[in-house]
Amino acid sequence: MRGATRLWTTLAGASVALGAWTAAPGPAGAAPTAGPHWGSAKTAKVHPGIAIDIASVKCVVGFVLTDGTRAFLAIPASCTGVSSGQPTDGCSEAQVPVGLPVTVPGAKYKGRLVYSSFTQMQLTGDSHANRCAANNMSLIRLDYRDIRRTNPSVPALGGPTGLATTAPAQGDQLHAYIKTTATAVAMQPQQAGWAEQILPATQVASSDVGSPVLTAAGRAVGMVSVVQQFQGGPALVSRLDHELSYLRSVPRFRHVHLAKGTAPFLAPAGGLL
Numbered sequence: 544m545r546g547a548t549r550l551w552t553t554l555a556g557a558s559v560a561l562g563a564w565t566a567a568p569g570p571a572g573a574a575p576t577a578g579p580h581w582g583s584a585k586t587a588k589v590h591p592g593i594a595i596d597i598a599s600v601k602c603v604v605g606f607v608l609t610d611g612t613r614a615f616l617a618i619p620a621s622c623t624g625v626s627s628g629q630p631t632d633g634c635s636e637a638q639v640p641v642g643l644p645v646t647v648p649g650a651k652y653k654g655r656l657v658y659s660s661f662t663q664m665q666l667t668g669d670s671h672a673n674r675c676a677a678n679n680m681s682l683i684r685l686d687y688r689d690i691r692r693t694n695p696s697v698p699a700l701g702g703p704t705g706l707a708t709t710a711p712a713q714g715d716q717l718h719a720y721i722k723t724t725a726t727a728v729a730m731q732p733q734q735a736g737w738a739e740q741i742l743p744a745t746q747v748a749s750s751d752v753g754s755p756v757l758t759a760a761g762r763a764v765g766m767v768s769v770v771q772q773f774q775g776g777p778a779l780v781s782r783l784d785h786e787l788s789y790l791r792s793v794p795r796f797r798h799v800h801l802a803k804g805t806a807p808f809l810a811p812a813g814g815l816l
Contacts, residue, residue, distance in 0.1 A: 588649025605766030702808030761808030
C-alpha cells in the first residue's frame with residue numbers, strides 16, 4: 544500500500560513460555576462451556592479501546608477473547624514488536640519474547656504476552672505473502688483475578704454482537720472506536736481478503752493502531768493495523784476471522800473465540816461520510 548506506514552515490527556528470538564493455568568476441559572474434544580464472569584460494562588476498567596504500552600510501543604486493545612475460562616486482550620502483533628513503524632512484514636519482524644509481563648491499565652495484576660501471530664509464523668517457517676502481510680494479532684492473557692475488572696463491550700458502541708465472517712461490501716458503513724466513536728466506509732479487500740481497506744471519518748494516528756472496527760450490525764471486522772503516513776486517508780484493518788482461524792491451529796488456543804459484548808450494540812445516529 545503506497546503512502547502508508549506499516550506499523551509492523553519484527554522477531555528476535557522469542558521463547559514460548561506460557562502461563563500455567565488453562566481452561567477447564569469439557570467433554571472430549573469439545574470446547575469449554577463455562578464462560579468468565581465479566582465485570583459490569585458500566586464500571587469495568589479493562590475493555591476494548593484502552594491504550595496499552597509494550598516496550599515503548601503504544602497501541603489500543605481491539606477486542607476481548609476467551610476460551611471459556613481464560614481471558615485475553617487482542618492487540619496487533621505490530622504492538623509487540625521491537626522496531627515499530629518500519630514498513631515490513633510479520634514473517635521477518637522481531638517480537639518481544641512471549642511470556643513478557645504486561646502492565647494493563649485498569650488491571651490490578653500484570654498480564655502476560657502469550658501469543659504473537661508474527662512469532663508463530665516465523666516458528667513454523669510460514670512464507671505465505673498475504674498472511675505475512677496481514678496476519679497481525681498478539682494476545683495478552685489477563686490474570687484471572689482481573690476478569691471481574693474486564694468487560695468485552697466496546698465503549699459508546701456496545702457489542703460486539705459476534706464475528707464478521709464475510710467481507711463488508713465496498714461502500715458499506717462501518718463503526719470504529721478511535722478514541723471515541725467514528726464512522727468509516729469499507730473500500731477494497733486487501734491481501735486476498737486478509738485485510739480490509741477503510742476510509743474513517745476521523746483521523747487515525749499511529750497510536751490508534753488496534754482500534755476495533757465493527758459492521759453496521761455490530762459484528763467484529765478486525766483491528767486497525769496500518770495507517771497512512773499522512774493522517775486523513777485510508778487505514779487497513781486486519782480481518783479478525785482469519786486471524787482467529789490461524790490462532791486455533793495452535794493446540795493450546797484451539798477454543799479461543801471472540802467474547803461478545805454484554806452491552807447492546809447501538810450504532811451512533813448519522814449517515815455515511
